[in-house]
Amino acid sequence: MSEKIDQKQNFLKGIIKDNPVFVMLLGMCPVLGVTSTAFNGLGMGMATLFVLLMSNIVVSIIKSQVPAKVRIPAFIIIIASFVTIVEMVLEAFIPFLYEQLGIFIPLIVVNCLILGRAEAFASKNNLLSSIIDALGMGIGFTIALVALGASRELLGSGSLFDFRFVSEDASTLILFILPPGAFIALAYLSIIFNKVTAKMT
Amino acid sequence: MGKKASTFTNMTLTLFVITVVAGISLGYINQVTEGPIAQAKLQRTTNALNDVLPEFNNSPIDDMWKLKTEVVKDSIEIYPGMIDGERIGSAIVASSEKGYNGLIKIMVGFKPDGSIINIRVLEQKETPGLGTKIKNEKFISQYRDKNPATFNLKVKKDKGEVDAITGATITTRAYSEAVQLAYDILMENKTQEKTNE
Numbered sequence: 001m002s003e004k005i006d007q008k009q010n011f012l013k014g015i016i017k018d019n020p021v022f023v024m025l026l027g028m029c030p031v032l033g034v035t036s037t038a039f040n041g042l043g044m045g046m047a048t049l050f051v052l053l054m055s056n057i058v059v060s061i062i063k064s065q066v067p068a069k070v071r072i073p074a075f076i077i078i079i080a081s082f083v084t085i086v087e088m089v090l091e092a093f094i095p096f097l098y099e100q101l102g103i104f105i106p107l108i109v110v111n112c113l114i115l116g117r118a119e120a121f122a123s124k125n126n127l128l129s130s131i132i133d134a135l136g137m138g139i140g141f142t143i144a145l146v147a148l149g150a151s152r153e154l155l156g157s158g159s160l161f162d163f164r165f166v167s168e169d170a171s172t173l174i175l176f177i178l179p180p181g182a183f184i185a186l187a188y189l190s191i192i193f194n195k196v197t198a199k200m201t
Numbered sequence: 202m203g204k205k206a207s208t209f210t211n212m213t214l215t216l217f218v219i220t221v222v223a224g225i226s227l228g229y230i231n232q233v234t235e236g237p238i239a240q241a242k243l244q245r246t247t248n249a250l251n252d253v254l255p256e257f258n259n260s261p262i263d264d265m266w267k268l269k270t271e272v273v274k275d276s277i278e279i280y281p282g283m284i285d286g287e288r289i290g291s292a293i294v295a296s297s298e299k300g301y302n303g304l305i306k307i308m309v310g311f312k313p314d315g316s317i318i319n320i321r322v323l324e325q326k327e328t329p330g331l332g333t334k335i336k337n338e339k340f341i342s343q344y345r346d347k348n349p350a351t352f353n354l355k356v357k358k359d360k361g362e363v364d365a366i367t368g369a370t371i372t373t374r375a376y377s378e379a380v381q382l383a384y385d386i387l388m389e390n391k392t393q394e395k396t397n398e
Contacts, residue, residue, distance in 0.1 A: 066205065066215055067205045067215055068207055070215060077220055081223040081226060081227055084230075089230070091241070092241060099324075178331075
């Protein structure tokens, strides 16, 4: 690690240049599955952020102790442990969110964003860089999920964070709450995101 | 930054240490959260009971008993609500597996004459914003104070009297089916329970 990493760049890359959802298209399962409301997106984003942060920290600390050939199983055990901890803590203290996210919490284990960062970044960089990388990526992921959830909720149920803009029986674009709507919304948001960031840089 | 060589001993030892540490920490967290998880579940049942039963002064959770039926997999739970030993209502937890995404579990409160006091959804996996409208006041109000003996619990499409939620007929059907099941169980056990005591 001879070259010094610019920590500001390191943090911002997760949000803009290498945004896990809009640019790298990683972890699509929870992205498409839970984002029917902005609140669900936020909850999922925070849970993923926590697991990503903890796994990056642990992987970065033990990286020199893990033989190269067993690094993937070692990373997966670490990630799975933190996911299980998140699941139990959510069930105990935020049962409402736990019910909403359901099967998608255990599925954080197979979110390739987390293993990807452990393998590509945390296993090669020091603790501080890994923490900042995890924060950047996690926040980028959360922002993307909230944006997707908000646009789907707005179009599909006419509300935002459960605050209703239209009456209860107004006809809204139900398509956007259903699975196909997730793909459509993701595609358009990615286009907008990439157009805007291309202009910025 | 010398990585450890991938010898057999090294690999076995590393994975062993990692799994042991993971196992111990999970065991510890489980111990810490076990109590709150059980409490959260109990709290949910208590809240639902307060919503579907008139005021009671017994402890329906202690007086609860379970029944097995062939209709649904989950056992049916019956919570009697009493004031000084006199039955003033019953809350029945029934379910249907025919929801749009499977299980719908509800708690229905009945007066002693069999008319519906209130309904609460305990578990569901319906489409957010669509099937989840079964939790809305507007939907529940059409069941309230109706007696399934005279009120046909089928949806209007099936020649019943229930207004289905637009775009969620399947959900409404399953919901109504669970209500009907709760009512049937209540009627079957009205006499049974008396002979038990």
